[in-house]
Amino acid sequence: MRAGPSQEEIRRHNLGALLRHVHLRGATSRAELTTILGLNRSTIGALTADLVTAGLVVEGAPRETGRAGRPSLVVRPNSRVYAFALSVEVDRVRAARVGLGGAVLDRREAARPRGLTAGETAPLLAGFVKEMHDAVPTAAVYVGGGVAVSGMVRREDGMVRLSPHKGWLDEPLGEVLRAELGRDRPVAVGNAADLSALAEHTRGVAVDCENVIFLTGDVGIGAGIIAGNRLISGHGGYGGEVGHMVVNPGGQPCGCGSRGCWETEIGEHALLRAAAREGLTGQDAVFAVVDPAARGDAGAQSAVRKVGDWLGFGVANLVNIFNPEMVIFGGTLRDVYLASAAQVRSRLNAMALPACREHLRLRTPKLGEDAALIGAAELAFQQVLADPLDAA
Amino acid sequence: MRAGPSQEEIRRHNLGALLRHVHLRGATSRAELTTILGLNRSTIGALTADLVTAGLVVEGAPRETGRAGRPSLVVRPNSRVYAFALSVEVDRVRAARVGLGGAVLDRREAARPRGLTAGETAPLLAGFVKEMHDAVPTAAVYVGGGVAVSGMVRREDGMVRLSPHKGWLDEPLGEVLRAELGRDRPVAVGNAADLSALAEHTRGVAVDCENVIFLTGDVGIGAGIIAGNRLISGHGGYGGEVGHMVVNPGGQPCGCGSRGCWETEIGEHALLRAAAREGLTGQDAVFAVVDPAARGDAGAQSAVRKVGDWLGFGVANLVNIFNPEMVIFGGTLRDVYLASAAQVRSRLNAMALPACREHLRLRTPKLGEDAALIGAAELAFQQVLADPLDAA
Structure with missing residues (x-):
């Protein structure tokens, strides 16, 4: 609860808004910036000049538009x-x-x-x-x-x-x-x-979503959670530890000291155990299960489906809690999801409330491993x- | 991504901030408002005059302070x-x-x-x-x-x-x-x-918390979740359905069509079933288990502890996901929690990650049933x- 901003604060806010726009969306003409930021041409001109002087943006000719007439200059982020x-x-x-x-x-x-x-x-x-x-x-x-x-x-x-x-x-x-x-x-x-959630939300597959869960997996499982367009991280920054949501009270002991945590059912070790490759570790070992599954190997398919079933189980819980528009599967969960989408969907349909899942999209990262x-x-x-x- | 506010928008923002402050915190002197809102005396005077004219606040003498000198007028919300x-x-x-x-x-x-x-x-x-x-x-x-x-x-x-x-x-x-x-x-x-979460966060037990989970129970179980000082409600407004987080895959069928949902283990029916009072319903039936448990009845205590154990189980999952400062137990969960706090704490210590629970407080609603x-x-x-x- 504080007072409204001063003129100088408004100017700084606008400088940030202009810079953020070109940083995320790339080259933009002054005319477009006028519309997008809701400011008049002279203000956009002054803000752009300040950012050019500071070395943060450059102005230049746009890409060929194919239209006649003198093109409007575009503002680009300065990648120096x-x-x-x-x-x-x-x-x-x-x-x-x-x-x-x-x-x-x-x-x-x-x-x-x-x-x-x-x-x-x-x-x-x-x-x-x-x-x-x-x-x-x-x-x-x-x-x-x-x-x-x-x-x-x-x-x-x-x-x-x-x-x-x-x-x-x-x-x-x-x-x-x-x-x-x-x-x-x-x-x-x-x-x-x-x-990863932040990246996919600002410049990846989830740019049009306000509520996003990015799941990432290797040995452990974690989530980046965006609710109402904001990353939620909890009191100390430790939120999103969905890998330690217990899904199977009678399940395997977990490294955290608990038992039946979600990551004991969908992490790297669970997949390799299900494929009778216990003792192997790492991304290559995961691929050595997922690839044969994609080629029709029955044993590998059975392992992937088992893990996919638990993957859908936990996602259904999160969907009931968050009512997100999108769940993104990253890390090794990307490959597990792609190989077991039917199991994931089936669990979601059985366990997630219809209202919570009705606008849900399941996706893999647009930015890939980056x-x-x-x-x-x-x-x-x-x-x-x-x-x-x-x-x- | 939009332009900064106009002077008129700033004035409206300040009017809202002043009104919200006296609405939530009660009678406040102009001098205090100056400090709290970071505005000068003449601006506070003008804003107050506008709100008095609109019939939204009244100015008057403060309660007796015991100090000498002419007291500063206080601004109060107009309860008409x-x-x-x-x-x-x-x-x-x-x-x-x-x-x-x-x-x-x-x-x-x-x-x-x-x-x-x-x-x-x-x-x-x-x-x-x-x-x-x-x-x-x-x-x-x-x-x-x-x-x-x-x-x-x-x-x-x-x-x-x-x-x-x-x-x-x-x-x-x-x-x-x-x-x-x-x-x-x-x-x-x-x-x-x-x-309920909103009320406890703005004027109840959680006013100093940024991350709060308010659990409420009768037959069903729901949560109001505040993360980063904002209520999170998901895409359509359906988030917080924690009662349909599955905690016991081999458990009872749930009204939602799934099985082993949290509410099948901690809702009214679960408590009455554990106390061999299946078939009874309502708050009085719940009290008829919780009250004897508080007085030392072994059978009732056993039922309450069983439900309390599952209560702690689900709270631990939510604490790992949200890293909140406070969990509030409302509805019939208030009484179940008070009668089984040891079980709840024990589950939390076993299942919630230390970093996620290190600043956690468990509370009952300050505003009670209201x-x-x-x-x-x-x-x-x-x-x-x-x-x-x-x-x-």
Whole structure:
């Protein structure tokens, strides 16, 4: 409950709105910006000039329109402004240099032996950042870093409270990376599922949805949940731990200490167990079940269907709780879902209330495996988009 | 993504902020409003004068402060401005006339035979409204009605899509009541759990919480969920159907067509079944189990503990999903929780992730049984609070 904004706050708000628009939607003419932002031409002109001066946008000729007459100039994000996006996954680490506007300008990837601590993982990422930094053209402007981690991340400082399948407990990843990157710019850490949801909602398959659940899976299962166009993350930032919703009280023990958690039925281990490939791990092992299933192998199909049935079971619970327009299946759940869509739908029809599922769409990520990485870049760009002239 | 507000929009925003503050917090001096709203004295004076003219607030002497000197005038909500709040419960209907500021000025209640249709229920409510209306002092101003219903309510028009324990399916309660009340003012219908959550969050036990789950139970179980200070209700308004989260795949058939839904383990029927009182129904039957349990009756205690164990089970799932600061137990769950708090806590400790539950408080409603009714009044006041001069 506070007073209305001052003229200066309104100007900053409008600068952010203009920059965010071209960042997410790409080149836009001044005439279109006038309509979209509801401002007059002279205001758009002044805002654009400020952002050009700050080096955040460029103006130029539009692509060929095929129409006669002098074309209106378009405003584009200046991709010399960039962020580093990092992703710590169970089996690999990835890093990308992402330009304002969302283009991946450079990227690195390495396998990550399971069991590596945060302290051992951070130098790998810092090494990638250094390599990419050395290749950056002069005049490029670094605005910050974003990191996606599958695990419970404390919002305020990027402490990884728990990432059981990496064996991490209270690892100060944010602090370690800030020290390693050491560039006087913020490094923010977020949960991989949350950042994937954010990315698919802002520039992926769910741009027209207000209520979205992004499920991501490897050994563990997590969700990024958007309700009413906002990411919901709970008091400390730990919400979305749907993998520890108990679905089968008589089921397998879970790494969290409980029993029958959803991830014990749909995670990587459950699929490999169902396919009698217990002991194998990793994405390749998952593909070695899902691929034969797609080719008609009966044993593999049976395993995938069993997991797909539990997948639909938990999704039905979430649909009753959230009444979303879209559920997105990411990580290994993408492949499990594609191979067992009939089981998932059947469970939904049996368990989800008709009103809660009547406008529901089930989808896979448009951004593919890059969703979390793109989301990490969005996290890094958040500050410059919120207050362009202050942060640039 | 839109432009900043105009001066007139800022004024309206400030009028709403001032009115909302005194509506929720009561008499406030101009000096305090200056600090709270971050506006200067002359702006507060002008806004107050506008609201006095519109008949929405009154200025007057404060209560005795015991301090010397001339006291500053205080601004109070004008309780001549009122709404009707209605509540359709499984066993009863209630109606109240509620003044701006939240005081219940008049109230009516009647038993409601289970099985009454929406068409048969509406005249009961309309009768109450007529009685209370006839007793209203002249110069009182009616701003609208709010209705709380346990069931799935379509946001746009108040259609009750499903309220299984009333036997309602696609009952146009909003439309029927608008016709019955017929006063040229809006009548909004909301889910009882949502409205209870709203009431406890704005003026009850959860005023300092950003993430709250309000559970309410009778035969069915529902939740009103506030995440990041906002009620989340999903695409069509049907979210929060936590009673149909399946917790026991091998459990009892549920009225929704599924099996082992949470409400089959913690609803009224489950408690009465566990206490070998199957066939009885209603709040009195529930008390006839909970009261002996509180007095030490072993059989009743065993029943309450069994239900309490499942209560904790489902709450743990929700805590992992939402990471809330508070869970509130309303309806018959209030009594079940109070009688089985040890079981609930024990399940939470076993099943909820430490980070998700570390700041969790378990509470009963401060507004007691009136939570949904107060929430319905808040729904009715929403418009006048959003734009005081337009709606008054």
